[in-house]
Amino acid sequence: MPKQNAPAEAAARPHTLSLENRKTLTLTGVNEVTAFDEKQLILRTEAGQLTIDGEGLHVTALLLEEGRAAIDGQINALTYSRPGAGRKGLAGLLR
Numbered sequence: 001m002p003k004q005n006a007p008a009e010a011a012a013r014p015h016t017l018s019l020e021n022r023k024t025l026t027l028t029g030v031n032e033v034t035a036f037d038e039k040q041l042i043l044r045t046e047a048g049q050l051t052i053d054g055e056g057l058h059v060t061a062l063l064l065e066e067g068r069a070a071i072d073g074q075i076n077a078l079t080y081s082r083p084g085a086g087r088k089g090l091a092g093l094l095r
Contacts, residue, residue, distance in 0.1 A: 013067045015046040017078070025052065025071040025078075033062065033069070041071060053077040 015029030029046035036042070036059065041052040046067075057073035 012046050019075060019078075022075045023072060025075055027069045027071075028067055030062075030064065030067050030069045032064070033059070038073070043069065047080060049081045051077075051079045051081070053079070 013029045016027065018026045027043070027045070027050075030043055031046065032044040034042040034044055034049070036057070038057050039053065039055060041057055041059070043050045043052070052071065052075060054076045055074040057071055057075075059069065060072050061068065061070035063069070
């Protein structure tokens with residue numbers, strides 16, 4: 001009996017980021033929007049968690065099926081962290 005191969009894992013989508021004049025941010029490789037308000041957005045991407053800090057932030061396009069997002073506003077900082085980073089500390093406080 002021939003050996004069957006396990007199903008291939010879904011290929012990760014490429015993650016790209018384009019920032020124009022600190023006002024318009026376009027992204028690919030977006031998996032989920034974790035939290036958002038006018039001062040901060042937290043996204044789960046193929047490259048890890050991305051925190052976007054700014055002022056007057058608005059999500060102008062969100063196509064999770066395609067992994068794309070667009071954000072307008074004053075972008076002050078972009079910070080990547082490992083998936084799940086920071087959750088351990090919060091979970092410890094809730095025990």
